[in-house]
Amino acid sequence: xxxxxxxxxxxxxxxxxxxxxxxxxxxxxxxxxxxxxxxxxxxxxxxxxxxxxxxxxxxxxxxxxxxxxxxxxxxxxxxxxxxxxxxxxxxxxxxxxxxxxxxxxxxxxxxxxxxxxxxxxxxxxxxxxxxxxxxxxxxxxxxxxxxxxxxxxxxxxxxxxxxxxxxxxxxxxxxxxxxxxxxxx
Numbered sequence: 001x002x003x004x005x006x007x008x009x010x011x012x013x014x015x016x017x018x019x020x021x022x023x024x025x026x027x028x029x030x031x032x033x034x035x036x037x038x039x040x041x042x043x044x045x046x047x048x049x050x051x052x053x054x055x056x057x058x059x060x061x062x063x064x065x066x067x068x069x070x071x072x073x074x075x076x077x078x079x080x081x082x083x084x085x086x087x088x089x090x091x092x093x094x095x096x097x098x099x100x101x102x103x104x105x106x107x108x109x110x111x112x113x114x115x116x117x118x119x120x121x122x123x124x125x126x127x128x129x130x131x132x133x134x135x136x137x138x139x140x141x142x143x144x145x146x147x148x149x150x151x152x153x154x155x156x157x158x159x160x161x162x163x164x165x166x167x168x169x170x171x172x173x174x175x176x177x178x179x180x181x182x183x184x185x
Contacts (some may be wrong), residue, residue: 021085023075026068030054031091034126038119062175072134073143085131092127094120 035041041048048085054060076084089095096121138144139154146154151172159165159173 014050019075019078020083022078023084026071027088027091028070030063030072034092034130037126038122039115040119041076049105051080058173058175066140069133069137070140070143073137076134088127089130092123094123094127094156098124 032041032053036052038046055064066068086095089098139146139151141147141151155174157172165173
């Protein structure tokens with residue numbers, strides 16, 4: 001039954017959930033996004049690309065991407081940092097590349113496929129970006145010392161840093177929960 005419990009963590013009582021199990025599914029989703037961004041899933045057509053678009057889209061992000069980051073933050077806070085990094089390296093399939101001194105030399109030879117080199121570089125960049133988000137993204141009530149108003153202010157600043165927007169355009173670009181708050185003001 002132990003094997004079955006690891007296969008179906010959603011059936012476990014909360015007292016038996018471990019931090020590595022909490023981070024497993026969100027990490028898998030983010031690794032898949034990184035692999036798609038690296039061009040490793042090109043032959044799967046636009047279905048997967050569309051799913052990832054909506055995963056990151058501002059209207060859906062709060063229910064998917066943001067909750068995955070929050071779960072990774074919670075899991076990482078309950079784990080030894082080295083163990084967390086080792087799990088990330090394993091899921092991104094970068095452990096061997098970064099832990100073997102001679103492995104990097106193979107990538108510098110001319111015989112290395114340029115696509116593989118580009119994919120590996122992109123995966124490393126995506127993993128580092130994810131670590132930065134996990135450590136530095138503290139604009140969720142309960143994670144950082146912020147409230148809903150601070151969260152809305154941050155979203156507005158991020159949107160306005162991209163381009164100037166009219167109020168109506170800004171309201172449309174904000175996630176749904178923030179729209180309700182802005183409309184009441």
